Amino acid sequence: MLWGDHTGSLELRSDGGTTRLTARFPYGRETEIAAGRREVIAPRAFRTRIEAGDEIHLLSGHDYEKPLASRSAGTLTLTDSDDALTLEARIDGATTWARDFLSAHAAGLIRGLSPGFRVPSGGERIERRGADILRTIASAELFELSAVTRPAYSEAQIEARNWQPVGEVAERVVAHHLNRWRL
Known part of the structure; x- marks a missing residue:
């Protein structure tokens, strides 16, 4: 059975016990973090740790x-561009929290993507806009990305797809063990 859902730019696809997730965190989008406090993440703000190949996690x-x-x-790939940070992850449903995440996503409860980062000295610019404050993050150390219920950046969304062979196709897949290894 082919199942798909799209609510932005996070996508999940399942093959056997592993689910493939793709997501996109767009740069240059201003958001309201709190009343009177706005934030924007500049293009390639996360590049330092990404380009260095440092450890970064996808969390729930x-x-x-x-x-x-x-x-x-080896289950998370990140691609950084001027437009967005994109990720591809392979999620194994063997853990309870992975199954909980996949179920919550299927129910429409978890759709957002949120970065976890630290801003080094000199990595941000603060400016006043009347009574409001705008924080522009030019450089940040990205440590994790999380699937969340309510992302601060509404355009950072996730999507899921679940592929299960049916009928004659399912029989062919089961009949030959090498068919189970689809990359």
């Missing part, structure tokens, strides 16, 4: 006790 709800994928495990 910013919780390091609920990892979904990581660069060191």
Whole structure:
């Protein structure tokens, strides 16, 4: 059965017990963090740790006790461009929190993507706009990306797709063991 859902730019596809997730965090989009406090992340603000190949995790709800994928495990790939940070992750449903995430996403409860980062000295610019403050992040150390219920940046969304062979196709897949290894 082919199942698909699109609510922005996070996409999940399942093959066997592993689900492939793709997501996009757009740069240059201004958002309101709190009343009178706005923020924008400049293009390639996360480039330092990404280009260095440093460890970065995909988490459920910013919780390091609920990892979904990581660069060191070979299950998380990040691509940085002037427009957006995109990710591709392979999520194994063998853990309870991964199954919880996949179920919550299927129910429409988790649709957002949120970066976890630290801004080094000199990595931000603060400016006043009347009574409001705009923080522009030009450089930040990205440590994790999280699937969340309410992202600060509304355009940073996730999507899921689940592929399950049916009928004759399913029989062919089961009949030959090498057919189970689709990359």
